[in-house]
Amino acid sequence: xxxxxxxxxxxxxxxxxxxxxxxxxxxxxxxxxxxxxxxxxxxxxxxxxxxxxxxxxxxxxxxxxxxxxxxxxx
Numbered sequence: 001x002x003x004x005x006x007x008x009x010x011x012x013x014x015x016x017x018x019x020x021x022x023x024x025x026x027x028x029x030x031x032x033x034x035x036x037x038x039x040x041x042x043x044x045x046x047x048x049x050x051x052x053x054x055x056x057x058x059x060x061x062x063x064x065x066x067x068x069x070x071x072x073x074x
Contacts, residue, residue, distance in 0.1 A: 002053045004031055005031050009051065013027075013029055013064065016061070016065060020068060022072075026046050026047060027047050027049060028046050028049070030050055036055075037050050038050045039064070039068055039071050040071060047072070
């Protein structure tokens with residue numbers, strides 16, 4: 001079970017959000033993962049990306065773009 005999100009993992013997430021055209025200033029990535037992970041729009045309009053603590057990071061990352069698109073489409 002993942003205890004903390006590493007700098008390398010944050011960099012991988014930001015690479016993906018860059019590819020989706022999201023401004024890094026509008027993305028928040030908590031250092032503490034949760035089970036399950038989540039992608040949600042905060043009241044201030046920022047996108048919060050919470051890494052899943054149980055699912056292997058690479059598997060979770062492979063689904064992240066779909067999760068982001070679902071949240072930002074609404």
